Amino acid sequence: MFNGERINSTENRSVLHIALRAPLDSIINNDGKNVVPDVWQVLNKIRDFSESVRSGAWIGATGKVLKDVIAIGIGGSFLGPLFVHTALQTDPEAIEFAQGRQLRFLANVDPIDVARNIAGLNPETTLVVVVSKTFTTAETMLNARTLREWITASLGPQAVAKHMVAVSTNLTLVEKFGIDPNNAFAFWDWVGGRYSVCSAVGVLPLSLQYGFSVVEKFLKGASSIDQHFYSAPFARNLPVLLGLLSVWNVSFLGFPARAILPYSQALEKFAPHIQQVSMESNGKGVSIDGVPLPYETGEIDFGEPGTNGQHSFYQLIHQGRVIPCDFIGVVKSQQPVYLKGEMVSNHDELMSNFFAQPDALAYGKTAEQLLKENVPRPLIPHKTFSGNRPSLSLLLPSLNAYNIGQLLAIYEHRIAVEGFVWGINSFDQWGVELGKSLATQVRKQLHVSRKKGKPVEAFNFSTTTMLTRYLQESADVPMEDCTILPKM
Numbered sequence: 001m002f003n004g005e006r007i008n009s010t011e012n013r014s015v016l017h018i019a020l021r022a023p024l025d026s027i028i029n030n031d032g033k034n035v036v037p038d039v040w041q042v043l044n045k046i047r048d049f050s051e052s053v054r055s056g057a058w059i060g061a062t063g064k065v066l067k068d069v070i071a072i073g074i075g076g077s078f079l080g081p082l083f084v085h086t087a088l089q090t091d092p093e094a095i096e097f098a099q100g101r102q103l104r105f106l107a108n109v110d111p112i113d114v115a116r117n118i119a120g121l122n123p124e125t126t127l128v129v130v131v132s133k134t135f136t137t138a139e140t141m142l143n144a145r146t147l148r149e150w151i152t153a154s155l156g157p158q159a160v161a162k163h164m165v166a167v168s169t170n171l172t173l174v175e176k177f178g179i180d181p182n183n184a185f186a187f188w189d190w191v192g193g194r195y196s197v198c199s200a201v202g203v204l205p206l207s208l209q210y211g212f213s214v215v216e217k218f219l220k221g222a223s224s225i226d227q228h229f230y231s232a233p234f235a236r237n238l239p240v241l242l243g244l245l246s247v248w249n250v251s252f253l254g255f256p257a258r259a260i261l262p263y264s265q266a267l268e269k270f271a272p273h274i275q276q277v278s279m280e281s282n283g284k285g286v287s288i289d290g291v292p293l294p295y296e297t298g299e300i301d302f303g304e305p306g307t308n309g310q311h312s313f314y315q316l317i318h319q320g321r322v323i324p325c326d327f328i329g330v331v332k333s334q335q336p337v338y339l340k341g342e343m344v345s346n347h348d349e350l351m352s353n354f355f356a357q358p359d360a361l362a363y364g365k366t367a368e369q370l371l372k373e374n375v376p377r378p379l380i381p382h383k384t385f386s387g388n389r390p391s392l393s394l395l396l397p398s399l400n401a402y403n404i405g406q407l408l409a410i411y412e413h414r415i416a417v418e419g420f421v422w423g424i425n426s427f428d429q430w431g432v433e434l435g436k437s438l439a440t441q442v443r444k445q446l447h448v449s450r451k452k453g454k455p456v457e458a459f460n461f462s463t464t465t466m467l468t469r470y471l472q473e474s475a476d477v478p479m480e481d482c483t484i485l486p487k488m
């Protein structure tokens with residue numbers, strides 16, 4: 001990976017997200033060319049652009065400062081930036097830099113997501129960042145056309161130049177869409193979508209919200225783990241150890257899932273992000289050479305912040321299926337609260353749970369202990385905890401931009417380690433293609449049925465029945481040849 005070899009062999013690409021956060025003087029080659037200067041050229045462009053928007057030097061079509069940003073993107077062009085944004089939102093340093101500004105994310109093609117995103121915003125003070133590696137993703141492009149309409153309907157077509165910018169590897173399509181290439185921020189095909197938060201995909205929206213200096217700390221944190229991963233002996237190498245633990249749990253112990261349980265509300269979007277990084281990377285059925293695997297790979301990742309999860313799905317984890325857990329705790333809260341007269345601070349209360357849960361999973365509770373507590377015999381099987389349920393705990397010193405970068409990189413590399421051991425390609429995602437092409441077929445069918453009254457054909461019985469019903473029941477929904485935007 002670090003040598004720039006084309007380890008993503010099915011797409012014939014290198015995998016160099018480590019270059020996105022490498023110091024300017026480092027050398028990371030792709031096809032014999034050092035890519036680090038290109039990375040920094042874009043980072044500097046983001047620094048200049050975000051500073052001009054934040055300072056008010058760059059203004060909207062009607063002369064107003066652009067204080068609100070909507071980032072349109074989905075999958076890897078959404079989940080990582082949302083995780084980092086959510087984590088920074090309560091960081092005291094980041095808060096200072098975000099005064100008076102808003103960052104929102106429009107991902108789903110559901111028009112309800114459009115409605116939620118534009119609610120309360122004025123196009124005059126809004127900058128739209130269209131984020132798409134390919135610039136062909138159906139959801140993102142329809143959302144981009146929708147918000148282009150939202151802007152032009154109130155400010156006129158010339159306003160697009162001031163109110164829309166893009167992040168992509170496909171600058172030709174950016175220009176075709178009508179966004180000035182000068183307002184496009186590039187990245188490269190050696191960055192996988194789910195590994196792209198350290199490229200302009202994350203750095204641009206986050207710099208607009210928090211300023212480049214905060215985001216640079218995030219990059220430095222990620223880079224510190226890259227260096228650790230590259231050079232630390234395996235026995236002390238965090239991503240290696242974590243990756244091996246996961247392989248052990250999945251392939252040797254046969255546990256198919258992994259719960260990601262941060263005891264920090266700021267990390268509320270961490271599990272959804274890791275869900276994509278992990279499940280899209282390692283959810284494969286064949287080896288890198290295309291041979292069906294004789295063992296399972298990948299985890300079913302899910303998670304919620306503690307303590308919320310404890311009151312939801314932990315019952316199953318304690319007494320039902322065995323689900324290896326990652327507990328993530330933070331020593332110092334971003335937002336400490338102390339109440340006079342309380343036994344512990346609010347953060348200590350949270351952390352009491354962080355320390356208690358792994359113990360409960362590991363050691364459980366025996367029938368003997370319950371008998372000593374005079375638990376009635378019929379209840380003993382119900383109140384017994386088997387123990388011997390694996391978990392691991394990570395304790396971060398604090399949660400600032402730097403540590404957030406570290407946490408991200410630890411998981412990115414851990415997932416790569418798992419893939420290397422399993423002998424799969426963790427960097428392609430062919431499994432998402434079939435659904436996309438069938439959706440294209442449905443889209444065509446909906447068009448000809450609605451416009452020309454053509455019956456549903458060439459689908460299986462179940463889909464034909466459901467589609468026909470959908471068309472019948474929505475025949476009265478207005479489909480005029482005019483534009484309708486949400487009325488919220």
Ligand SMILES: O=P(O)(O)OC[C@H]1O[C@H](O)[C@H](O)[C@@H](O)[C@@H]1O
Binds near residue numbers: 074076077137429432
């Ligand atoms: O950034 P884009 O090209 O719009 O792609 C967005 C997403 O599309 C697909 O769903 C891929 O499976 C994801 O890996 C990717 O992140």
